[in-house]
Structures are given as structure tokens and as C-alpha cells.
Amino acid sequence: xxxxxxxxxxxxxxxxxxxxxxxxxEDLDLDALMGMDVQVTSAMKRAQSAFDTASSIYVLSxxxxxxxxxxxxxxxxxxxxxxxxxxxxxxQWAISSRGxxxxxxxxLLVMIDGQSLYTPKFAAVYWETLNVPLxxxxxxxxxxxxxxxxxxxxxxxxxxxxxxxxxIDTRGGYASVTTGNQINADANLRYGGDISxxxxxxxxxxxxxxxxxKKGVSLxxxxxxxxxxxxxxxxxTPNDEWSGLFQGTITHSDLGQNYRxxxxxxxxxxxxxxxxxxxxxxxxxxxxNRISPDANQMLQISWxxxxxxxxxxxxxxxxxxxxxxxxxxxxSLQLDWGLSYRYNSISFEKSVFLDSDKDLDSLQQYGGxxxxxxxxxxxxxxxxxxxKFDHNDLTGWENQPSARLVYKxxxxxxxxxxxxxxxxxxxxxxxxxxxxxxxxxxxxxxGSSTGVxxxxxxxxxxxxxxxxxxxxxxxxSYELGYRFTDEKWSVDFSTFHTxxxxxxxxxxxxxxxxxxxxxxxxxxxxxxxxxxxxTTTQIDLDLVSVGATTTNGLDAVISWHPLNTLxxxxxxSYTRIDYDLPVGTTPSIGFDSTNRQLFAKANYTLLKNxxxxxxxxxxxxxxxxxxxxxxxxxxxNYQINPKWSTALSGKNLFAGSHIEYGxxxxxxxxxxxxxxxxxxxxxxxx
Amino acid sequence: xxxxxxxYNFARxxxxxxxxxxxxxxxxxxxxxxxxxxxxxxLKNRTIQDLPxxxxxxxxxxxxxxxxxxLFITSDTVEAWNIAKPLMQNNIMVVGETxxxxxxxxxxxxxxxxxxxxxxxxxxxxxxxxxxxxxKVLRLARVVDR
Numbered sequence: 103x104x105x106x107x108x109x110x111x112x113x114x115x116x117x118x119x120x121x122x123x124x125x126x127x128e129d130l131d132l133d134a135l136m137g138m139d140v141q142v143t144s145a146m147k148r149a150q151s152a153f154d155t156a157s158s159i160y161v162l163s164x165x166x167x168x169x170x171x172x173x174x175x176x177x178x179x180x181x182x183x184x185x186x187x188x189x190x191x192x193x194q195w196a197i198s199s200r201g202x203x204x205x206x207x208x209x210l211l212v213m214i215d216g217q218s219l220y221t222p223k224f225a226a227v228y229w230e231t232l233n234v235p236l237x238x239x240x241x242x243x244x245x246x247x248x249x250x251x252x253x254x255x256x257x258x259x260x261x262x263x264x265x266x267x268x269x270i271d272t273r274g275g276y277a278s279v280t281t282g283n284q285i286n287a288d289a290n291l292r293y294g295g296d297i298s299x300x301x302x303x304x305x306x307x308x309x310x311x312x313x314x315x316k317k318g319v320s321l322x323x324x325x326x327x328x329x330x331x332x333x334x335x336x337x338x339t340p341n342d343e344w345s346g347l348f349q350g351t352i353t354h355s356d357l358g359q360n361y362r363x364x365x366x367x368x369x370x371x372x373x374x375x376x377x378x379x380x381x382x383x384x385x386x387x388x389x390x391n392r393i394s395p396d397a398n399q400m401l402q403i404s405w406x407x408x409x410x411x412x413x414x415x416x417x418x419x420x421x422x423x424x425x426x427x428x429x430x431x432x433x434s435l436q437l438d439w440g441l442s443y444r445y446n447s448i449s450f451e452k453s454v455f456l457d458s459d460k461d462l463d464s465l466q467q468y469g470g471x472x473x474x475x476x477x478x479x480x481x482x483x484x485x486x487x488x489x490k491f492d493h494n495d496l497t498g499w500e501n502q503p504s505a506r507l508v509y510k511x512x513x514x515x516x517x518x519x520x521x522x523x524x525x526x527x528x529x530x531x532x533x534x535x536x537x538x539x540x541x542x543x544x545x546x547x548x549g550s551s552t553g554v555x556x557x558x559x560x561x562x563x564x565x566x567x568x569x570x571x572x573x574x575x576x577x578x579s580y581e582l583g584y585r586f587t588d589e590k591w592s593v594d595f596s597t598f599h600t601x602x603x604x605x606x607x608x609x610x611x612x613x614x615x616x617x618x619x620x621x622x623x624x625x626x627x628x629x630x631x632x633x634x635x636x637t638t639t640q641i642d643l644d645l646v647s648v649g650a651t652t653t654n655g656l657d658a659v660i661s662w663h664p665l666n667t668l669x670x671x672x673x674x675s676y677t678r679i680d681y682d683l684p685v686g687t688t689p690s691i692g693f694d695s696t697n698r699q700l701f702a703k704a705n706y707t708l709l710k711n712x713x714x715x716x717x718x719x720x721x722x723x724x725x726x727x728x729x730x731x732x733x734x735x736x737x738x739n740y741q742i743n744p745k746w747s748t749a750l751s752g753k754n755l756f757a758g759s760h761i762e763y764g765x766x767x768x769x770x771x772x773x774x775x776x777x778x779x780x781x782x783x784x785x786x787x788x
Numbered sequence: 789x790x791x792x793x794x795x796y797n798f799a800r801x802x803x804x805x806x807x808x809x810x811x812x813x814x815x816x817x818x819x820x821x822x823x824x825x826x827x828x829x830x831l832k833n834r835t836i837q838d839l840p841x842x843x844x845x846x847x848x849x850x851x852x853x854x855x856x857x858x859l860f861i862t863s864d865t866v867e868a869w870n871i872a873k874p875l876m877q878n879n880i881m882v883v884g885e886t887x888x889x890x891x892x893x894x895x896x897x898x899x900x901x902x903x904x905x906x907x908x909x910x911x912x913x914x915x916x917x918x919x920x921x922x923x924k925v926l927r928l929a930r931v932v933d934r
Contacts, residue, residue, distance in 0.1 A: 390902065
């Protein structure tokens, strides 16, 4: 399992090792060699491995992604032990690790080739409109826990970095069509070739048409998908010192969605079905330069535009990122430093749900990072220290330091530990916006009945209010990990304790005085006037940064590779989150809860051209208002000849019709039942 | 070290028109002692078509007389090779890592693309030298037609 140690993710460090070791059999495979990164110092030195990384990392390989039968990135992420991947309906997902996953706030940083997909409006990613061709993904690196230091703000719960293949490795044609009981058609086409002898390119397209779920919770499901996507990537290598990369992609999605909102003066959340139309575009260019055998530098400029439109919400979001990074090795010291700038433009049309206080329509962020790794004892002890400091328009300067230690007492065994601090800057919903939520019934506001049902049941207008007193959430994390590897076995164990303060929670503000006129009418027996007086009242749910949470947990993964044709994986993850809240406040996302996951995976080539890939997950959690469930995803791959292959998949087997995300207290969201699903794929390369 | 792994694969997937079976070993030569030291460790106990793989340091004076199946010219030794190459015999796969190596008579050239090793192959030149490369390798290469 080799992972990138290059510029954009320098958390993965280099061990400055000059001596050669005999190749392992699997490393001598031509495909494996092509996948290895050359160390910054010299082409002849060792490649960096995930084994040496001082954080809880899992690398999802391209082999697993292609053999799993997954048709989307969230589906592929179901194969990562310790990652919480819950499906709300056929389009929407809640994904996180070491915390509580939510459709709207998962505190997880997601990147494609180093380009952040973070939306400052709320702390989540539109998984349903993210289209990355799975067959051209090199690997997906998942870091559980905070990689705050080098990964930007808001990566408190983890980082997902999707790394796509260099176009030099995707020359030629690829076509695939998938159909099934939920997917009518999911078609992919790619063609790639050389650009003279200095570079290569690929162009690709994707079409998807999928059905709605069978069964909804309160409404008939409407979660259909119609999606078209087109993209291009070009890589240039004029010489060994310089290389460049350009890529762009555009995805248009027409999605059906059930959601809830307050749209009239009943102040009550009403469920309805609607269409959501989104166009997401990304463009990125990167220039890399080897200054000398010991130093590299990189400049990356990216642009992201997301345009969403549905009946009550229209959103237009754009961001530009400019990143410069440099790393070099001097004797036993490796130094990485970089500068970054981000410009966000956010435009939300005034909506019945959402109202902005300050009309903030652009945000800027700039800063730098520096990290030094010192090799105290060659091949045995490394110490890594660094910090990331940046300035944002909402909370000013933020500093995110970390220190890590890697110790290899004997060969094949490694112990690492880390102490780090990260921040999550407020989202605009928390800082700037007022969101109309389900009205509070009079009986709930008073705590007792008035004796008049019409008044008891009346919903007082209620708002979730972001405000500029909201601070950055502040996370301090202690982590300890152990790894072992030999030819057949590997073990990866990590445990953590995270303290968070200034967590945004909800403070109920009833403004008791405002009820006095209504109360006076009521006591005078003038019920109609009392009801009228109530229509001028409102209850505020103010976001305040007074919460604290403690999270403890562990992740363990054991891999067993007994035969060339069989590899297996067993995982267990445990996370306990406890809120410490002042009286009168409630959590905004999540609540005291325990999350357990048991995980098993097998990849078995039973005959020369036949392969079975299976992932079994047991999800047991009281964080999502659902029952525990066990699902099996099973795929049979058949390579008919070098050109043609097929795959037959059964997904969500065993679980039957089940709900994976039941937090309907979260405003807006309505889940559907997730069902078993069968897909059949035919693929060709030419 | 990674390049030693690639060379092993080129040896594995190359087909020498003159039979290798009369030889006692498959010989990978290089005029760069540093590389030979690394290859000796990295490719320890490997075989090519049932022949033991041997890495051997050669000086350019020995080029005409030494039995090599493959020759790796590193960037440190390419200038001397440019002078000595008229002494080259046939049936040797010549691999290098410097710009214009193929234009100067090499068969395969390593280059770097985004931190990964990739290679160019000139199959016609290789064939003229009496070697055919398998399509498995050609598929991964940037093919140079000169």
C-alpha cells in the first residue's frame, strides 16, 4: 500500500533512507511500480508507505474501487473501515468519521486532487452531485481524526482525498454501462491519448438515470436522478524538472427530493416533494518543479462553482484557491512550507427559509503552514512538528499546531502518537443567517396546557439564528497508534481522545415578556384576541459557542492475505461522544451517543477470470434514531477476455428495507427506506 | 531502486531473438557502481527465463567484450556512453534516464511524471537490436517512433 508523500499532502512524511532493500514480490509487479511515488530526493530511493504515517490512515486502492461494483464515490467510501457512511435516500448521504455524520455538518474535509470541496455555507459536501469517474481514481486516502495541521480548517473529524490517475495511465478507451433495479442506466465513456511526446490527455463523460426509492417515511419517495457529466484532464511532462496538470469537469444534476420547510403562517414544517437542479463545475491547474534532487515546489490554482436551484432555495457559490508549497530535505531534516489564499463568493437568494443578517456575499481566507520533520535516529525515531496559521473574515487569525512522533522499535512494528489542535470556523448558517424552523407549540413553550386546544397547538414562529458572537470550535486531540506488517498479516490500531470547546449549541430564547399581551387577553377570556396576539410573537433558537464535547474511540483493522488470490480485512471502530452543555442549551447536531461498527471485507479470485468481492458492515449506533443494521455488498467480476468484462452486484443485502438516517429532528431532511439493489455492469477497454 | 524494479520487468517481458538458453545468467550491466550496488540488493535471487539475474559493473572499455543482455546508463554516466556507444553490440537492451537518450541511440528512457516513474520505448530501434518488447509493457509506455 503506497501513498503519496508529495506536496499537497505533506502530512505523509518521507523517511530519508538511502540503503536499498530486496523487493517484495508484490512490489515488483509492473503495475505496483507504476503506482509508487519517487521520493523527493532521488529516483532510486524507497517509496513512501502508508505504514510510516503518523495518523490513522486508510488507503482505498483502485483495485478495491473497481472490483467493489461501486457506482459512486459515497458507495466506494462504504469500503473504508471506521468511516460512517449513511444513506438518506437514493441521492443523499451523510458521511463522517469519529463524530456524527449529518447531511449538513460533518466536519470532514473532502478534496479531489488537493482541491477542497468545502462549502462555507454549511460544513458539508454535496455528495449527490459529486461525479468522479471511479475507473480513473488512483486511490482514495482517508484520514480518520483531525489532520488539522496541513489540511486546512474544518478537518476536525477527518480528511478524504480522492486522487485521480495521471492521464498517461489512462490512454486508450474505456466504456461501461450499468443497469439494475434502481439504476436504469449509468454509462461511462473515456478516451485518452498522447499529446506529442510531452504529455497526455483524457476526456470522459457520464450519464445516469436512476429511480426513486420504494418506500418513504412520510411522503412517497421522489428521489430520482438524472445526471450528465463531462470532464477533461491533461498532464504535461516536458522534462524531469517540470510537470503540469490541467483538469476541468462539469456535472449537471436533476434530482428529486423530499424535504421540509416552513412556507406559510402556520409556522409548521411542511413536507413536500420538489426537484433540485444543480450544476457543479471545477477547474484546476497545477505546476510542479523539482528545484534540485532535494527540493520540490508546487503551485496550484483551482476554481469551483456550484449552482443550485429548487423551489425555495437558490444558491450560487464560487471559490478560487491559490496554493503554493515547497518541501526540501537537508540532512536529517525535512521541511515543508506553503502559502494559501481562498476567495469565496456566496449568493443565496432571499428565501422563505433563509434570511441573512449581514448580507455577507464574499469571504476571504489566507495563511501559511510550516512543518519540520527531524530524523533523530535513522530508521527508528522521527519527530514532526508544525503549525498552520490562517486568517478568515469571520473569526480572524487561527493557529493549528501539531506534534507527532514515529517510533520503529523493531522491523515491521511501528508506534506513532500525535498531539494536535484544530479549529472549525463557523459556517454562514451559524454566523450570518436566520433559518426558519418548525414552530414551537404553545404547550411546549409554556410547559403546560392552557386548557384551550387551539391555543395549545398553535405554533409560534421559531428561528434558528446565526450570529457574529459564534466563535470557532476548538479541538484538541491526543492520538496513539500501532502498526504491524509482514507478508501475510497487517494490523493497524489507533485510539484517540478529543476535547472540543466553543461548540456551537442552541440556546432557547422565548422572550417571555412578548407573551404578556396574549396572556392578558387569555386571562380576560378573549381567546380570539389572544390567538391574534400570539401571531406577533417569535421564539429564537440562538446559536451560542458554549458547548463542549469529549470524544473517545478506537479504530482497529486487521488484514490477512493468506494466498495470492485471497485478501481479507476485519475492522472494528468505536466512538463515544459526550456533550457538556450549560443549562437551557441543546446540541445543534448530534447528541450523547455511541457508535460501533464491525467490518469484514474479502477479495477472492476463485478462478483465473472470476473474482468475488464482498463487504459486510454491522452498524450499531444510537446517534441516528435508527435500528442497528447489517448489510452485505457482494460483487462477482468476470473478465471474459482482455477487452470485455462484466460485474454483477447485490448491494445492501441482508438489511432488508431499512432507515439509515433517522435524525428528522434536523430541519429540512426526510429520509427514505434503503433497499436491496441489484446491478449488472458490462465494461470494455479498447 | 524503483528503476531496478522496472529493469527487471523489461527483462521479464522482453524477447531476445537470439536464444538466452545458452547463457549461464541474464546479465544487467551498468557503468554506474552506485546503481549496481543497489540493484544487487534490490534484485537479489531474481531470475529471468530461469536464468539467474546478475548485475555487473562494466567500464566503457569493456563494452565491446562483455556479455550484457541489458545496459542501464544513468545520468552520471551518459556523457561517457555517448562517446563509447559505437562499441555497442547487438542484442543489448539499452535503457537510460536522460533527455534525448532515445534520439542518441537508446531503446528505453525513464522520465518522471508527477513524482512517478514512466518510460518511453522505441520499439523499432529495439527490434533492430534484436529484441521485441511484450505488448504488456508497450501498453504502459509512451511509444516513440523515430
